[in-house]
Amino acid sequence: MAISLQKGGNVNLSKEAPGMKKMLVGLGWDIRSTDGDAFDLDASAFLLNSTGKVRSDADFIFYNQPKSPDGSVVHTGDNRTGEGDGDDESIIIELDKVPADIDKVSVCVTIHDAEAKRQNFGMVSSAYVRCVDAVTNVEVARYDLSEDASVETAMIFGEVYRHAGEWKFKAIGQGFKGGLGPLAKNYGVNV
Amino acid sequence: MDIARGQRIKLQDLISTGSRFAVDLQLDTGGISVDSACFGLDAQRKLSDERYMTFFNQPTTPCKGVSLDGANRFEFDLERLPPTIDALVVTLAIDGPGAMNGLRPSALHVVHEGVEVAAHRFDGSAFAAERAIMLIELYRKDGGWRLNAIGQGFNGGLDALIVHFGGTVAEPTPNPPAATVPPPAAPPPAPSAAISLEKRVEKEAPHLVSLVKKVGLSLEKAGLSGHKARVALCLDISASMSRLYSSGQMAAFTERILALAARFDDDGQLDVFLFGNEVHEPEPMSLAGSRGYVERLLKRYPLEGGTRYGVAMQAIRRHFYPQGGRPGKPISDRLPVYVMFVTDGQTMDEKVSEQQIREASFEPIFWQFMGIGKSNKGSDKKKGFFARLLETDFSFLEKLDTLDGRYIDNANFFSVERPDQPSDEELYELLLLEYKAWLPLARQRGLLA
Numbered sequence: 001m002a003i004s005l006q007k008g009g010n011v012n013l014s015k016e017a018p019g020m021k022k023m024l025v026g027l028g029w030d031i032r033s034t035d036g037d038a039f040d041l042d043a044s045a046f047l048l049n050s051t052g053k054v055r056s057d058a059d060f061i062f063y064n065q066p067k068s069p070d071g072s073v074v075h076t077g078d079n080r081t082g083e084g085d086g087d088d089e090s091i092i093i094e095l096d097k098v099p100a101d102i103d104k105v106s107v108c109v110t111i112h113d114a115e116a117k118r119q120n121f122g123m124v125s126s127a128y129v130r131c132v133d134a135v136t137n138v139e140v141a142r143y144d145l146s147e148d149a150s151v152e153t154a155m156i157f158g159e160v161y162r163h164a165g166e167w168k169f170k171a172i173g174q175g176f177k178g179g180l181g182p183l184a185k186n187y188g189v190n191v
Numbered sequence: 192m193d194i195a196r197g198q199r200i201k202l203q204d205l206i207s208t209g210s211r212f213a214v215d216l217q218l219d220t221g222g223i224s225v226d227s228a229c230f231g232l233d234a235q236r237k238l239s240d241e242r243y244m245t246f247f248n249q250p251t252t253p254c255k256g257v258s259l260d261g262a263n264r265f266e267f268d269l270e271r272l273p274p275t276i277d278a279l280v281v282t283l284a285i286d287g288p289g290a291m292n293g294l295r296p297s298a299l300h301v302v303h304e305g306v307e308v309a310a311h312r313f314d315g316s317a318f319a320a321e322r323a324i325m326l327i328e329l330y331r332k333d334g335g336w337r338l339n340a341i342g343q344g345f346n347g348g349l350d351a352l353i354v355h356f357g358g359t360v361a362e363p364t365p366n367p368p369a370a371t372v373p374p375p376a377a378p379p380p381a382p383s384a385a386i387s388l389e390k391r392v393e394k395e396a397p398h399l400v401s402l403v404k405k406v407g408l409s410l411e412k413a414g415l416s417g418h419k420a421r422v423a424l425c426l427d428i429s430a431s432m433s434r435l436y437s438s439g440q441m442a443a444f445t446e447r448i449l450a451l452a453a454r455f456d457d458d459g460q461l462d463v464f465l466f467g468n469e470v471h472e473p474e475p476m477s478l479a480g481s482r483g484y485v486e487r488l489l490k491r492y493p494l495e496g497g498t499r500y501g502v503a504m505q506a507i508r509r510h511f512y513p514q515g516g517r518p519g520k521p522i523s524d525r526l527p528v529y530v531m532f533v534t535d536g537q538t539m540d541e542k543v544s545e546q547q548i549r550e551a552s553f554e555p556i557f558w559q560f561m562g563i564g565k566s567n568k569g570s571d572k573k574k575g576f577f578a579r580l581l582e583t584d585f586s587f588l589e590k591l592d593t594l595d596g597r598y599i600d601n602a603n604f605f606s607v608e609r610p611d612q613p614s615d616e617e618l619y620e621l622l623l624l625e626y627k628a629w630l631p632l633a634r635q636r637g638l639l640a
Contacts, residue, residue: 150197
C-alpha cells in the first residue's frame with residue numbers, strides 16, 4: 001500500500017522500498033473537460049548539488065534534453081494533452097547512478113504557454129505525483145496536489161533527495177512565479 | 192480580497208462566523224441575455240438531485256440552503272445543506288445569441304453580513320465561444336468549505352453544462368417532482384435550454400407558450416429535439432386568399448409556424464416573405480411582435496392580382512444565399528433553412544418555379560409547400576362539371592414535390608381544406624414528415640456541414 005503524502009510530508013524510499021534501484025516518478029493530471037485550449041503540461045527535473053543549483057545546463061532534464069549525461073535521470077517524453085490512462089509524463093531515476101555530488105533531484109511541472117492561454121494549475125484537476133519502483137511496478141508513495149494547486153503556472157511537485165546516505169522523497173507542492181524559464185534560472189540554468 | 196481565476200481558498204478565510212453569505216453577480220453582458228444558476232452536486236460532482244439546481248424556475252433548494260434572490264444574487268446557508276450535497280457551482284449561461292467572449296468587465300462578490308469580503312473579476316477576454324461558464328465552485332474539504340474560481344465553460348451552453356453534471360437534456364418538467372428521495376437509476380429530467388426558450392416565450396408571447404411546448408413534443412417524436420434551423424414563411428397574398436386573411440385563419444396559422452421557428456431558430460424570429468405578382472420582404476415576425484402581426488402586414492401590403500411562386504422562391508434563395516453558388520455545385524452550410532410555402536392556387540410562372548426548385552436543390556433549403564383548398568387529387572371524374580370546378584388544382588405543386596432533375600429531393604407538398612383544419616399535433620407532424628428524411632440526405636450530399 002503506497003504512502004499518501006500531504007504537502008510537506010516525506011517518505012524514506014530506502015526504507016519503504018529497499019532494493020529499489022530504478023524509480024519512476026509519475027506525473028498526472030486530468031484532461032480538460034471544458035471547452036478551450038487543452039492544458040499542455042511539461043515535466044522537468046533538475047539535478048541539484050548541495051547549494052541547490054545545477055552543476056551545468058546538462059543537469060536540466062526536460063523535453064528538449066531528455067537525459068542527463070550520466071544517464072541516471074531520463075524524461076520519457078511529452079504528452080501534449082494529458083490524454084490516456086496512467087501517468088501523463090514520467091521521469092525515471094536510476095538511484096545508484098546518480099552522481100555523488102548530486103544531492104537532490106527536483107521534479108517540476110510547468111504549463112506550456114500559460115500566460116498566452118491564461119491558464120494556471122488551479123484550472124487543472126487531479127494533479128498528482130507518485131513514486132513507483134520501475135522494476136516491480138509497485139507504487140511506493142503518492143501525493144495528490146489538487147488542493148494545493150492554485151494560480152501558479154509552474155510548480156515543484158516533489159523532490160528526491162539524499163539524507164544520511166538514504167534516498168527520500170518529499171511532497172513539495174509549491175508554486176513558482178513565471179514559467180519553465182524563470183524556474184530553470186532559479187536553479188542556476190543559463191536560459 | 193481579489194480572487195483570481197484558478198485560485199483556491201478556504202471559505203473560513205472569508206467568512207469568519209456562521210455559514211451564511213451571499214454571492215452577488217454584477218454583470219455587464221454587453222446586451223447578451225444571461226441566466227445564472229447554482230448546481231448542488233454530490234461527491235461525484237453530479238447533479239443527482241435536480242431540486243438542487245437553483246435558478247429562476249426553482250429559486251430555492253428544499254433545505255433553503257441555496258436561494259436565488261432576484262436574477263443575480265444567491266443566498267447561501269451552508270449548514271442547511273444535506274451532507275449529500277458536496278459542492279455548489281455558480282454558473283452563467285447565455286440565453287439567445289452571443290458568446291462569453293462578449294462579456295464586459297463583470298464581478299462576482301462574496302458578501303458576508305452586508306460586507307463584501309471578496310470579489311472575483313472576470314470578462315470576455317478569458318473566454319472564446321463558451322456559452323455557459325462555471326464561475327466558482329464551493330466544495331467540502333476536510334470538514335470545511337473551500338472556494339475555487341473555475342472560470343471555464345462549454346461552447347454548448349446550458350445543455351453542455353447539464354451533461355457535464357451528469358444530467359440528460361430532456362423536455363423540461365414544469366413542476367419539479369416533489370420526491371424526497373433522489374431519483375435512482377434513471378437520470379433525472381434535468382432542466383434544459385428549452386427552459387430558457389419557454390421563459391422567453393412566457394415573457395414575450397404568453398399566448399404561444401402551449402404551442403411552443405407542442406412543437407417541442409413533436410420534435411422529440413421526430414427525433415429532432417435540439418435541432419437548429421432557420422425558418423422562413425412564404426405567404427400567398429393573391430386576391431383569392433382574401434377570406435383566409437379576413438377570417439383570421441392565416442394569422443392563427445402564422446403563429447403556429449412562429450412557434451416552430453421559436454424552437455428551431457437561434458434568434459427566435461421568423462423571416463416572412465409575401466408574394467402575389469410581386470414579392471415582398473417585410474419585417475421578420477418576432478415573439479414580442481407576434482400579436483396583430485399579420486393584420487399589420489396586410490395594411491401595408493394589400494392583396495395582389497397574380498400568383499408567381501418563382502419570383503418568391505428566387506427572393507428566398509437570395510435572402511439566405513446572396514452570393515449563390517456555382518451552377519451544379521452544392522452549397523454547404525451549418526444550419527438548414529426550412530421554408531414553409533403557403534398558397535391557395537396555381538402559379539402563373541411554372542417554368543421559372545421549376546427552374547428555381549431545381550437550382551435550389553443544391554442549397555441546404557427544404558421547401559414545404561402547403562396548398563389551401565379542396566384538392567382535386569383523386570377526384571371522382573363522375574362528379575359534375577361544376578363540382579370539379581370548385582376544387583383546386585394542385586397538380587403543379589404535386590409535380591414540384593416529385594420533380595426530376597434535382598440534386599436531391601428538396602420539397603414536399605400537402606394540402607388542407609382550411610389552414611386551421613389540422614390540429615397542432617397533426618400540423619407539426621406533417622411539417623416534419625419529409626423534412627426529417629431530407630436532413631440526413633442533405634448531410635450526406637454535402638449540403639449540411
